[in-house]
Amino acid sequence: MEPIIIVLIILVVLVFIALMKTVQVIPQASAAIVERFGRYTRTLNAGLNIVVPFIDSIRNRIDLREQVVPFPPQPVITQDNLVVNIDTVIYYQVTDARAATYEVSSFIQAIEQLTVTTLRNIIGGMDLERTLTSREEINAALRGVLDEATGKWGIRVNRVELKAIEPPTSIQDSMEKQMRADRDKRAAILTAEGIRQSQILTAEGEKQSAILRAEGEARAAALRAEGEAQAIRTVFESIHAGDADEKLLAYQYLQMLPKIAEGDANKLWIVPSEIGDALKGLSGAVGNFGPMAGGGGGGPKPAKETPRRERPPID
Numbered sequence: 001m002e003p004i005i006i007v008l009i010i011l012v013v014l015v016f017i018a019l020m021k022t023v024q025v026i027p028q029a030s031a032a033i034v035e036r037f038g039r040y041t042r043t044l045n046a047g048l049n050i051v052v053p054f055i056d057s058i059r060n061r062i063d064l065r066e067q068v069v070p071f072p073p074q075p076v077i078t079q080d081n082l083v084v085n086i087d088t089v090i091y092y093q094v095t096d097a098r099a100a101t102y103e104v105s106s107f108i109q110a111i112e113q114l115t116v117t118t119l120r121n122i123i124g125g126m127d128l129e130r131t132l133t134s135r136e137e138i139n140a141a142l143r144g145v146l147d148e149a150t151g152k153w154g155i156r157v158n159r160v161e162l163k164a165i166e167p168p169t170s171i172q173d174s175m176e177k178q179m180r181a182d183r184d185k186r187a188a189i190l191t192a193e194g195i196r197q198s199q200i201l202t203a204e205g206e207k208q209s210a211i212l213r214a215e216g217e218a219r220a221a222a223l224r225a226e227g228e229a230q231a232i233r234t235v236f237e238s239i240h241a242g243d244a245d246e247k248l249l250a251y252q253y254l255q256m257l258p259k260i261a262e263g264d265a266n267k268l269w270i271v272p273s274e275i276g277d278a279l280k281g282l283s284g285a286v287g288n289f290g291p292m293a294g295g296g297g298g299g300p301k302p303a304k305e306t307p308r309r310e311r312p313p314i315d
Helices: 002-022 097-102 107-123 128-133 135-153 169-242 246-261 274-292
Strands: 023-026 030-036 039-044 047-050 056-063 067-077 083-094 155-166
Touching: 002 023, 023 030, 030 097, 039 056, 039 097, 056 097, 067 107, 067 155, 083 107, 083 135, 097 135, 107 135, 107 155, 135 155
Parallel strands: none
Antiparallel strands: 023 047, 030 039, 030 056, 067 083, 083 155
């Protein structure tokens, strides 16, 4: 009984292994290459697939999703004989699993070497300044060459990016000094322009202020002159309307004399010659009122002309 049991166990194990080799489950976005006695038979797509056990074998499983592969920095010589290190990143996708398996032994290594040689050809025709400022142009040229070369391998290159372009250290120092000098120059120009604009605006403001001040003073003077003229005109019209005689004018003149002498700055008082005429008119007016009051007779005596005299200084 024991040998029969052993044989049954062996048969069960063989059946289980055969079932495992017969049923192949391929994940989504993947593909598998099936070979029969070492020869390509078919490509298994995503899902449940049945193969002949012990006759068909899975050669390779390939991921059909887009892949990102960074390549290490590669030294490249520019047209002006400067060595720069360039890091590249390749975005590719397998479109034909059979071609990617049988047309090239290792498509990753092939893409890397093709990228290096293409970069050297492109950068070799550019100087350093153009290399640093022409990333888009280099990316487009590199992608075109890679896409054309890898098409027969069942590979589609979607994007190529230059991750970094590193010139020599001495060139970097020179570029930093040049950029610093350019920044200082632009800052000095902007500062000078700002000072110039500020001075122009200040001068314009002072000019406008002087013009407005002069216009205000002129208008104020005109208004003062107009007011004084109006006042004189009003006084003149009032005098003429009141029909003032010489006696009233002389009396008003005498009332104004004390006001002339007011103030500590008046050290000297000059009596004008016209005061005699004023006194004559005033004495005449007093004489006329005398007889009407019943006083002594006689008319008014003529007033003597008062000579000019100087007033002593007021301590």
